[in-house]
Amino acid sequence: AQSVTQLDSHVSVSEGTPVLLRCNYSSSYSPSLFWYVQHPNKGLQLLLKYTSAATLVKGINGFEAEFKKSETSFHLTKPSAHMSDAAEYFCVVSQYNQGGKLIFGQGTELSVKP
Amino acid sequence: NAGVTQTPKFRVLKTGQSMTLLCAQDMNHEYMYWYRQDPGMGLRLIHYSVGEGTTAKGEVPDGYNVSRLKKQNFLLGLESAAPSQTSVYFCASTHSGANYGYTFGSGTRLTVV
Numbered sequence: 001a002q003s004v005t006q007l008d009s010h011v012s013v014s015e016g017t018p019v020l021l022r023c024n025y026s027s028s029y030s031p032s033l034f035w036y037v038q039h040p041n042k043g044l045q046l047l048l049k050y051t052s053a054a055t056l057v058k059g060i061n062g063f064e065a066e067f068k069k070s071e072t073s074f075h076l077t078k079p080s081a082h083m084s085d086a087a088e089y090f091c092v093v094s095q096y097n098q099g100g101k102l103i104f105g106q107g108t109e110l111s112v113k114p
Numbered sequence: 115n116a117g118v119t120q121t122p123k124f125r126v127l128k129t130g131q132s133m134t135l136l137c138a139q140d141m142n143h144e145y146m147y148w149y150r151q152d153p154g155m156g157l158r159l160i161h162y163s164v165g166e167g168t169t170a171k172g173e174v175p176d177g178y179n180v181s182r183l184k185k186q187n188f189l190l191g192l193e194s195a196a197p198s199q200t201s202v203y204f205c206a207s208t209h210s211g212a213n214y215g216y217t218f219g220s221g222t223r224l225t226v227v
Contacts, residue, residue, distance in 0.1 A: 009154070034216075043220045044157075044204065090156055099164045100145045100208055101172065102216060104156035 002027045002093050006105035014113045019063075019078040021108045023091030026072065032094040033074045034102070035065055039087045047089075050074065061085070086112045116140050120205050120219035127195045127226045135190040135222050137205030143217070144210040146188040147172075148180060150201040151221075157204060163188055164210065195226045 007022040025031060035047040048059025055067040065076045074091060091105040118139045127133055137146065144165050149157040159172030161180040169180045177199060179191045188207075192199060205219040 044218045046215065049215070099162055099170060100210065100214075100216075101147070101159055101162060102149075102157075102206070104149075104158070106154060106156045 002031065002095055002103050004091050004093050004103055004105040006089075006091050006108050008108050009106065010109045010111070012111040012113065013081045015083055016080050019076070019081045019085065019110065021076040021089050021091075021110065023074045023076065023105060024072055025074060025091070025093050027093060029097075032096055033065075033067065034092040034094070035059065035063070035074075035076050036090045036092060037087050038090065038107075044090070047076070081110075081112045083112050083114065086110055118205055118207055118217045118219040120203075120222050122222060123220070124223050125225070127192075127224065129195060129197060129226060131195050132191070132193050133195065133224075134192075135203055135205075135224075137188040137190070137207075137219060139186055139188075139205075139207040139217065141207065141217065142185070143207035144185070145208050146182065147206045148178075148188065148190045149204045149206065150174065150199075151204060152201050160190065160203075197226045200224060200226045 003026045005024045033050045036044045047063050048057045050057045050067045058064045063078050088107045088109050093103050095101045121136045147162040148160040151157045158174045163169050163182040166185040181189045203222045206216050208214050208216045
């Protein structure tokens with residue numbers, strides 16, 4: 001069975017400093033992995049996705065993630081945080097051979113201090 | 115482009131009442147899903163469908179029923195609402211096969227009192 005673990009429930013950074021949100025996955029085959037962002041009282045927005053092409057994936061708003069099979073990780077990074085990045089972030093794995101079900105991590109809340 | 119539309123957006127129910135949440139997509143997607151979101155638990159899959167006339171249970175199906183009579187619509191029913199079903203519900207859809215993107219609705223906030 002596939003699963004996703006987000007290693008931090010809450011991350012706090014200062015504006016202008018780097019962001020690192022950590023995600024480990026478990027999968028019996030090559031997974032499709034996603035990062036979604038949810039701003040307060042809003043819906044889900046796709047940041048980026050990995051689908052077995054390049055291991056370094058670039059997304060919107062300056063975010064990127066690196067797929068590391070040997071470490072079963074898919075950490076999300078951004079070089080410089082903005083106040084507008086404050087939100088909840090979800091790491092997600094797709095079970096595309098089982099009806100395409102998305103399995104969500106528990107989420108990481110990112111706070112950005114001025 | 116409407117994408118995925120959920121109705122209603124907000125609802126307050128009394129314990130024991132029933133209701134149906136509607137998800138409609140106009141992208142001809144084969145796969146559709148219902149999730150619930152609760153604080154600290156991410157999104158959990160309730161039921162899903164891989165095509166018209168098909169449904170399957172997800173991670174937390176108890177207390178819910180679904181139907182997919184038309185390809186574009188996926189209905190989520192609560193026959194006898196309980197306070198534990200207070201949550202935000204999201205519908206999503208995608209094409210079959212790998213590497214397609216998922217489209218999410220904007221959510222339905224349900225409170226059961």
